[in-house]
Amino acid sequence: MNEQSPQDNKIVRLKLSDQVFERLREMVASGELAPGDVVPSERVLMERFGVGRPAVREALQAMQSKGLITITHGGRSRVNALTAGVAFSQLDDIAKLLLSSEPANIDHLKVIRHILERGTARLAAQKCTAKDAAELLALIDAQRAQLGNAELFMKADIAFHTRLAQITANPLIQAITEMMLTWLFEYHSSLLLWSGREETTLSEHAEIVKYLAANDADATEQALEAHLSRADSRFKVAPS
Amino acid sequence: MNEQSPQDNKIVRLKLSDQVFERLREMVASGELAPGDVVPSERVLMERFGVGRPAVREALQAMQSKGLITITHGGRSRVNALTAGVAFSQLDDIAKLLLSSEPANIDHLKVIRHILERGTARLAAQKCTAKDAAELLALIDAQRAQLGNAELFMKADIAFHTRLAQITANPLIQAITEMMLTWLFEYHSSLLLWSGREETTLSEHAEIVKYLAANDADATEQALEAHLSRADSRFKVAPS
DNA sequence: CTTGTTCACTGGTCCTACAAGTGGCTTGGC
């Protein structure tokens, strides 16, 4: 018999809207509501579940905030394709709070970025094709074209790292990489300072691609780590 | 002048409830609403923002689903302490869907676990103290006591890996580690099969602690990787 | 075939009413 804490025995009442949400999630999980499908209207769901409009609306709003459906005023709500990116986007609001309320969280996030991108680099090096390498080189050229525009340069930087992650064929890695970089960039966009090292960034990117193309996991990992260690200075908060 | 996609020019109307949510989030971000504080009641917020009760309720529900506040029926809502764990818990619902809808996502998640825990192990090996090592050994003993109970054994396993992550002094790493392990465990709890290798798990844990205590980052990483590679077989989906 | 209009549907917002739950204060008993 399983040991339980006293709280395990408590009867936890679910709100009506939570129960409606569970039903809707089950409909998505089972395929009864498939991506692209129209979501039954509020009035239909009221009748089907025998509840009032507030409970239905609360459940639908929860579905939308989790990225499961898209609600349009006056239009018919639709079921979204279930992707990692959609799922993680619900973290955006609170990520902003976590990063602004505790400056140390910026450094914590950087550490995770290092760990994830090093592992990603190793994996990508094992799977990199000539096409992958060519597209990464094209992205380096596109980034070079943005010299002089800090914001577009950073966006191109994110595109490079996200495409690198794509080589792993792991959609979760790709989504998490893009999400973290977006947070680091967006949070600091107002503090971004020209570091004067963009050419260094570009040549480091090219070096990484060289090792990726050679399918050299160790060299790719080391080049990536060196790149990240130097690039971190770009994300330092300006002295106050 | 920044290049913009056609969508950047669209006028996006914010719902009233979204605007109320923004105000509430700003109050949390600014400290006007601090952890432990009572959240103003629905009636007070209706008056303050000059909106109807539905808009206020929607915004408060969004705050709760993001873990920012706790609402109790009949009681006064409270502001939560902002932690990574609270933030990530909002992913639980959709993580279940992602993992059940696409079996490949289980493998994708395992890959990320490998990458994160390897990096975590390296970092932890650099920071491990005798106290850390002693507590890990105690957790191994506690896990040994759960032989014969698959569910509690797995919970003890999660506790071991989470405590290991704690050594890094990075709350984000700790929260993410615990979250991922909980997903992998919970999702498969109905499919869990005795692998007969629990003693191996325990001795591998002890080996990891030995290298942690010696502050040997390379050996810790390799031992952890070997452990994860073997342990992965335990999470295989039973043939259908 | 294109464009404009209409209308039935959709979601957004509000108000009123009542049910159910919580927490603080008061009172009575020991």
Place this chain on the structure above:
DNA sequence: GCCAAGCCACTTGTAGGACCAGTGAACAAG
């Protein structure tokens, strides 16, 4: 003086009705 029980004013949960604002399909006119 302390503690427990009860009460009440507050809270959130749920519902129905009403009206506003937006969308999309159908149809008519040019």
